[in-house]
Amino acid sequence: MPPVRNSNFNSLPPHSRRRFLQVAAAATSGVMLSNCARALLNNASGGTTVQSDGRAGSGNQTLRIYTWANYTDDELLSNFKDRTGIQVIADTYDSNETMLAKVQAGGGKDYSIIYPSDYMVDQMSGQGLLSLLDRSKLDGINQLMDKWQNPAYDKNNAHSIPAVWGTTGLIFNPDVIQAEVKGWDYIWDNTEDLTRQITMISDVREVLGATLQYLGYSINSTDPAQIKEAYEKLLEIKPAIASFVTNGWEDQLAGGDLMISMAYSQDAISLIAEKPELQYIVPESGSSLWTDTMVIPKTAPNSEAAYAWLNFMLEPENAARLVERLKISTPNAAAFDKLPPKLQQNENLFPSKAVLAKCEGIVPVKEEISNLYDQFWTRLTSS
Amino acid sequence: MSQTVIQQDVAETDTMFDVELRKVFKVYNGETAVRNIDLNIRQGEFFSILGPSGCGKTTTLRMIAGFEEPTGGEVLIRGQSMANVPPYKRPVNTVFQSYALFGHMSVWDNVAFGLRLKDCPKSELQQRVGESLELVKMDSLARRFPAQLSGGQQQRVALARALVNRPTVVLLDEPLGALDLKLRKEMQLELTTLHRDLGVTFVMVTHDQEEALSLSDRIAVMNIGKIEQIGTPTEIYEQPCTAFIADFIGDTNLMPAELATLQGETVEATTRSGLKIWVKPQALFKENPTREVLVSIRPEKIQLGSTDSSEIANRYDGTLKHVMYLGNHTHYQVELPSGDVITVFQTNRSSEQLKPGMPIQIYWSASDSLALPV
Amino acid sequence: MTLTSPNPNLAEPAIPGWQRTLRKLLQPVILLGPSGLWLLLLLVFPTLLILELSLIPGARLGNPPGPYGIGNYIEIFKPVYLQVIWRSLYFALGTTLFCLLLGFPVAYWIALKAPSRWRNLLLVGFILPLWTSSLLRAYAWITILRPSGLLNSLLGFFGLPGQEWLNRTPAVFIGMTYSYLPYMVLILYASLEKLDRRLLEAASDLGATQQQSFWRVTVPQTMPGIAAGGLLVLIATLGDFAVPELLGGASSMTVSRLIYNQFLGATRNWGLGSSISMILILGVSISIALLLKYGDRDAI
Structure with missing residues (x-):
């Protein structure tokens, strides 16, 4: 779900700058690779027309993957090469939309593996960009946790294999706040004392979604009345919101200038590893549950190597290593079993079933509703 | 060359001087530009300072205008010491070598500049600016901008801009240097006419000996920071005091x-x-x-x-x-x-x-x- | 060409006439070709593309494009978007004004008052901050302006009340002014340095005090520089959403961020994003045209 995720909070989050570049890159790549605006728009479905299946399985010993920064490292790649003899080249992106724009514009033809987030899988498969996975070529798919056996974003994992997941919640310093924070109530109840002391993720669906859940609605509500109600509810705590940032709150929270930050679990866990006095919670009213997956685009030049990669990542040892390294949750039950107890019992990584039950994945909504969300967001951030 | 300065003003103690320079010295970065100049310029006189480039004549003029402060000595205008008197408080106006017209103002506004600063009443301002422009035959081009004028026309505007303020002394820094020969002759004639009609003291700096001889009542010839001779054009030409003057002015x-x-x-x-x-x-x-x-x-x-x-x-x-x-x-x-x-x-x-x-x-x-x- | 060889017959006796004509025809192509191609590919073409996109209401990546129309432009007039545009203009104009007010004295001093051998050093010193990323600078301001930051520590040390500027408009002005001041100073310096000092002498000669000379001569004479610097800062600040977003808090939506959201946000409404871009491009072009016209009249 997160449009931007950066597990390394210590480096001054470069996301905004990168976004800046992304715009330029997306704009230019879009321009260079298509003939006119209409073709550009059409290219989305037209991506399928540029198939190069002929090249697949031709014994090409290179695999190009397009993934989030940090999701691969040299050790992983060299292990894979030792095992399969396939050389992996990994390119990274930091927002699903950037990745989509590139793939749609035809710039993703070199990639045999891509790591879209849940809602993006839905969107990409809807546009016919993803190949149906051949179950017979996959081992260990049955080891996935129940919640990921048949996810809402991709029925029966037809196009995608879940790789990692996390939640969205609140991080704060209990010693400073001196109250028991269990969820969003705390902010609505203490708005006046929190003036410009909380931050929220810079994402319309996360912020309005959390409010919808707080109001008892679905995070994926498509009822304009409910969305409006959530917007108005949010306005009540606007004075408490210092800013909408996905990263960049860390130092100020640790330094006590901020009381509470809404954050992705992965960012929160990374920070807590350094500042153990901080606490992360999934709000009582529930939160978003996001999954990053692995898919094989229809244009994959080397699907054989892609399957090899999927199988390699499904292996419990490799999936477990990912958890240890990225401090991120795995949907692989067998991998969970291999984790040290300390990680297994980490509720931030693996919330209880009761908490998980209240978590929902964000799924794409219809255009009009999406526009509505965006307009409320624009209003919220400009009033 | 020895110090053979013939001072012909010595006896004229009863004459009113508009500009007096007393033992004026100017040193720039350790180099002496003007050495020990004594100069008395009479009221209503057309006085020229003549010399080759680098002789200190422009520096002398700038000290009268107030753009430079003398390192030593004293400048007096109408008997008043000009020490620490900034240019804008001196009763002199300068016609600059390159005219220095304000490009962002029309001819009219250029000429009105000085009067506006003095809060001149509107009707008087209109009248005086109009008269000045008429005087230099530029009244028909008052709405133009300097960039739209020829060199000679700009020269006239620069003159009008100085004269409109009715200064005690008009300082002219190589006023005709940028004009071509024919225009220069024409302007020379107009300068003398203007001077005669207005009766204002003109102090002109020039390196053109012919211009100095033809326009001036008296000339001071400068060389390497010193005045070598002061005299009427005839005196300067017929009885040069030094070989430098004999050689510099005319042929010999x-x-x-x-x-x-x-x-x-x-x-x-x-x-x-x-x-x-x-x-x-x-x-x-x-x-x-x-x-x-x-x-x-x-x-x-x-x-x-x-x-x-x-x-x-x-x-x-x-x-x-x-x-x-x-x-x-x-x-x-x-x-x-x-x-x-x-x-x-x-x-x-x-x-x-x-x-x-x-x-x-x-x-x-x-x-x-x-x-x-x- | 004609200046260096006034008599082409003498200079190139062996070349027949038709070859010379051909050469004359080819010369602009050869000289302008590369940059022309560059401009065409990276400026003209993308702009046309955006123009076309802006005329397809609700154009979205992946949707079959609908019929042409001006729906996207009508959409902009919704109060919610007008407010964003107004806020951006407010940030941009305010920053431009602050840059001008702070930059002019600095440029004036360096160009006209500082010892000439120090000028380059002073300029370099002044543009030194440009060598770091604007993001880093914004983060530095967060460190300074945050409630427990350097500013409030200093104010506290002197017994002054702390200021809550971070995440509010003052921080946006501080951060953006800091970011764009060097550009303003550079342009103003170039303009002031060219200022004909004899004009100042002339003004002084005609009775103007230093202050009067400044307002009646220096400022009008450097007006093209002021306009150019102002326009540059205005355009740059209109396009900057990083600094407002980092420093401006929860209400810092700007036009450029809005455009970004339309292209790469959740709605991916490329049509609306394009129409807002076109309005922005149009606005900027008009200002530049005005500047050129205004600047021309002032050219001496």
Whole structure:
């Protein structure tokens, strides 16, 4: 779900700058690779027309993957090469939309593996960009946790294999706040004392979604009345919101200038590893549950190597290593079993079933509703 | 060159001076630009400071205007010391060398600039600006911008801009330097007319000796930071005090020579080549005879041909070496048996043509040969 | 060409006439070709593309494009978007004004008052901050302005009340002014340095005090520089959403961020994003045209 995720909070989050570049890159790549605006728009479905299946399985010993920064490292790649003899080249992106724009514009033809987030899988498969996975070529798919056996974003994992997941919640310093924070109530109840002391993720669906859940609605509500109600509810705590940032709150929270930050679990866990006095919670009213997956685009030049990669990542040892390294949750039950107890019992990584039950994945909504969300967001951030 | 400054103002204590410079010194970064200048400029005078570039004449003008403060000495305007008086408080206005018109203002606004600063009432401002522009014949172009004007027109605007303020003294820094010859002659005439009609003191800096001679009531000739001579154009031309002036203003035949003893009014000088010339020494030499001199004879004072007059002390036979025909007059170069080459200017009264190689006689009177300090 | 060889017949005796004509025809192509191609590819073409996109209401990546129309432009007039545009203009104009007010004295001093051998050093010193990323600078301001930051520590030390500027408009102005001040100073310096000092002398000669000279001569004479610097800062600040977003808090939506959201946000409404871009491009072009016209009249 997160449009931007950066597990390394210590480096001054470069996301905004990168976004800046992304715009330029997306704009230019879009321009260079298509003939006119209409073709550009059409290219989305037209991506399928540029198939190069002929090249697949031709014994090409290179695999190009397009993934989030940090999701691969040299050790992983060299292990894979030792095992399969396939050389992996990994390119990274930091927002699903950037990745989509590139793939749609035809710039993703070199990639045999891509790591879209849940809602993006839905969107990409809807546009016919993803190949149906051949179950017979996959081992260990049955080891996935129940919640990921048949996810809402991709029925029966037809196009995608879940790789990692996390939640969205609140991080704060209990010693400073001196109250028991269990969820969003705390902010609505203490708005006046929190003036410009909380931050929220810079994402319309996360912020309005959390409010919808707080109001008892679905995070994926498509009822304009409910969305409006959530917007108005949010306005009540606007004075408490210092800013909408996905990263960049860390130092100020640790330094006590901020009381509470809404954050992705992965960012929160990374920070807590350094500042153990901080606490992360999934709000009582529930939160978003996001999954990053692995898919094989229809244009994959080397699907054989892609399957090899999927199988390699499904292996419990490799999936477990990912958890240890990225401090991120795995949907692989067998991998969970291999984790040290300390990680297994980490509720931030693996919330209880009761908490998980209240978590929902964000799924794409219809255009009009999406526009509505965006307009409320624009209003919220400009009033 | 020795310090032979002839101060002709000394006696005129009752005359009102508009500008006085007293022992003015100016040092820039350790280099002396102006040394010890004394200068008195009379009311209503057209005064020129003439000299080659780098002689300190512009610095002198800028000290009068107030753009530079003298390192030593004093500048007075109408008897008032100008020490620590900024330019905008001095009763002088400058016409700049490159006119320095304000490009973002119309001609009218340029001329009105000074009056507006003085909060001149509107009706008076209109009248005075109009008059000034009329005076320089620019009234029809008042709405134009400087970039739309020719050099001569800009010059006129610069003049109007200075004159409209009715300054005590108008300072002109090489005012005609950027104009072509014909326009310059025309503007020279207009400058004299303006000066005569307005009766304001003009102080002009120029390196053009002809301009200085034709326009000025008096001229100060400057060289390497010093004033060498102050006098009327005739004095400066006819009785230069130094060889520099004789050479810088007009043309001259300059020959180093040694003086014999005075015989009556005249004295015989012998050049290094052995040529003997009868010279009429100036008063200074009578009192303080120096033997080493430079003999200066203006080329136009020398006649070609023979003469019987006993007044003429200097007569020589020679050979015509070069003839340069210049329309209204001709330049001749005559080589004397001593090897000296003498330049002679003759107006072309007859169409008689002299050819190089012809033997020729030249003569001039003793009073036309000046003995100048080395 | 004609200046260096006034008589082409003498300079190139062996070349027949038709070859010379060909050469004359080819010369602009050769000289302008590369940059022309560059401009065409990276400026003209993308702009046309955006123009076309802006005329397809609700154009979205992946949707079959609908019929042409001006719906996207009508959409902009919704109060919610007008407010964003107004806020951006407010940020941009305010920053431009602050840059001008702070930059002019600095440029004036460096160009006209500082010893000439120090000028380059002073300029370099002044543009030194440009060598770091603007993001880093914004984060530095967060460190300074945050409630427990350097500013409030200093104010506290002197017994002054702390200021809550971070995440509010003052922080946006501080951060953006800091970011764009060097550009303003550079442009103003270039303009002031060219200022003909004889004009100042002339003004002084005509009775103007230093202050009067400044307002009646220096400022009008450097107006093209002021306009150019102002326009540059205005355009740059209109396009900057990083600094407002980092420093401006919860209400810092700007036009450029809005455009970004339309292209790469959740709605991916490329049509609306394009129409807002076109309005922005149009606005900027008009200002530049005005500047050129204004600047021309002032050229001396």
